[in-house]
Amino acid sequence: EAGVTQFPSHSVIEKGQTVTLRCDPISGHDNLYWYRRVMGKEIKFLLHFVKESKQDESGMPNNRFLAERTGGTYSTLKVQPAELEDSGVYFCASSRNRGQETQYFGPGTRLLVL
């Protein structure tokens, strides 16, 4: 069974540009999560999808971030326009069911905004 995959692995963009990150969860996992780690800080939750619906987006920092999961399969996270403080590692995770299960993480996308 393939794990969670993320694309790209790295992205370097200039302030003001747009970047779109993609996450493919484990097949059959209805729950998809986005997290990020900015420099020197702990990993923080951004949002949670159940299938194509946003279940919890309390961690989204501001309206420059837009997450979608059309069709309940892969998800994209768009940052527009990117700011310097958006630099960090963006992780995606998935789980089959809610509640007590393990969340499986992808390798992350390393974003650097110059």
Added chain:
Amino acid sequence: KQEVTQIPAALSVPEGENLVLNCSFTDSAIYNLQWFRQDPGKGLTSLLLIQSSQREQTSGRLNASLDKSSGRSTLYIAASQPGDSATYLCAVREGTDKLIFGTGTRLQVFP
């Protein structure tokens, strides 16, 4: 607001030592606690998941304990090896599904 703290922040030990990594959390109303391992430039690998009703979980040389009432978990690594070198993260899950992470313990095991 839940806060998760991990001590120590970094640890360097010779091969063969038994290790204890600590994780504490401020709100005991958790659903479960998960220990992860992160290798440099890689994603997170789940090591152990302890449900709130459990006291400990074991996998190979790893043993994790949970004391919900005191807000503490420990990860015990027996007979450490250089391949155990990584950052170890603990995360708690509350009523929603989100995980709240600690800042991690960076472990180096030297031959």
